[in-house]
Amino acid sequence: MKTMELVFLLIFFPVTLSVKHSLKFSDTASSGVKNFPDFVVVGLVDEVPLGYCDSISKLPEFKQDWSQKLIEEDPQQLEIYTQECLSSQYKYKDHIDILKQQLNQTEGVHIFQRMSGCEWDDETGEVNGFLQFGFDGEDFIAFDLKTLTWIAPKPQAVITKHKRDRERPNNVIWNYFLTQQCPDLLKRYLDYGKSSLLRTELPSVSLLQKTPSSPVSCHATGFYPHRAMMFWRKDGEELHEDVEHGEILPNHDGSFQMSVDLNLSSVTPEDWRRYECVFHLSGVRDDIVTKLDKAVIRTNCEFPAGPVIGGVVGLLLLAVCITGVFIWRRKDNGERQTYFYSS
Known part of the structure; x- marks a missing residue:
């Protein structure tokens, strides 16, 4: 073609x-x-x-x-x-x-x-x-x-x-x-x-850094659904070294947030332009790409405390129900089955 x-x-x-x-x-x-x-x-x-x-x-x-x-x-x-x-x-x-x-x-x-x-x-x-x-x-x-x-x-x-x-x-x-x-x-x-379940909401993406020597965190918040991924890449290739991925956390309004950190200790200032953060939301064709630019990095602990705290609290509440630990339960013969969930 x-x-x-x-x-x-x-x-x-x-x-x-x-x-x-x-x-x-x-x-x-x-x-x-x-x-x-x-x-x-x-x-x-x-x-x-x-x-x-x-x-x-x-x-x-x-x-x-x-x-x-x-x-x-x-x-x-x-x-x-x-x-x-x-x-x-x-x-x-x-x-x-x-x-x-x-x-x-x-x-x-x-x-x-x-x-x-x-x-x-x-x-x-x-x-x-x-x-x-x-x-x-x-x-x-x-x-x-x-x-x-x-x-x-x-x-x-x-x-x-x-x-x-x-x-x-x-x-x-x-x-x-x-x-x-x-x-x-x-x-x-x-x-x-x-x-609500089938809606699509794109996030706001920010570059955050606590101190000049700290890793740069690419933080996305306000997206929905939770099926998303975010990563750093250099010259168009995804990075796996010097990268730390955070968990997807719920916000108080039902949306989600996530972050991925990049350690720049071995990167020269001249090479910063070769790096970019990529956010991908399932079902959406176009990714959100954020270039690594010192001028747009938020510092001095400007992390969005409200959404983060809300996300952590929501995660803890949800963890009561979803522990991720799978366990066996004996099934007696002849017990009733339903179309909801069976024992």
Whole structure:
């Protein structure tokens, strides 16, 4: 294809970038932890809390206007959420007791969690489901959707793997939930929450430096969704050395922030012009490129304290529900399945 033809197509027929959306359910159970619920479950759509329930409140709470509207228009979902919230806390207690006996760890504090859900590519239609369990901060067992069998990363989980492999009907049900029902739910939630979930907000990007000898931080704040990446490059090539990437943090207004630091201790002033910071937001074709220029660097601790503090607080609150620690939970034969989340 000739160059001018390619330019014409890019101008009048812009490239549509695919975006992966996700629906996750995080169930956490604890034993021996004081002043904390024995059971917590949270549902998230694209990392945004959909609803929450714990063993203290015993009733689901819906965190978004659109999720509350969905429940009002479909009371059956509220009934399903409520039944699962009430029944799961008792089942979790039995499961964690069995697991402690199996591992001969009956004393002390124990935490285990199940993370289940799916991802859907809105351009290709590709679906990926996942189901993982862990115990006391370590991976314990995970479901293989291709073989409908279980993977045990450690010897202590082999007994559980064999038991679950024999429960073929339950594995088939899990496969159907993760590859069929979960994506259907995700699409429905995205439709209800499209005004907020599917919005795109570009950030303001600043170069920050605490002292003249400190690394230069490229800081982006106010972007949405959270699916973003940022990096430094030199002469058009991404840098990996002398670079430190920060985590994506939530702001108090529902947007996100992130930063990436560049150590310039070995860079001469003449070479600064060869460096630039690149911010990329999923689904957006054009990146935000910021040249390394001493004249635009904010110094004297001019970091945006408000958004940063808000982001840290938001992250800590969200961490109560999403620990990232996957744990095993025994599944009894014949227990009821729902299209929300099954035990």
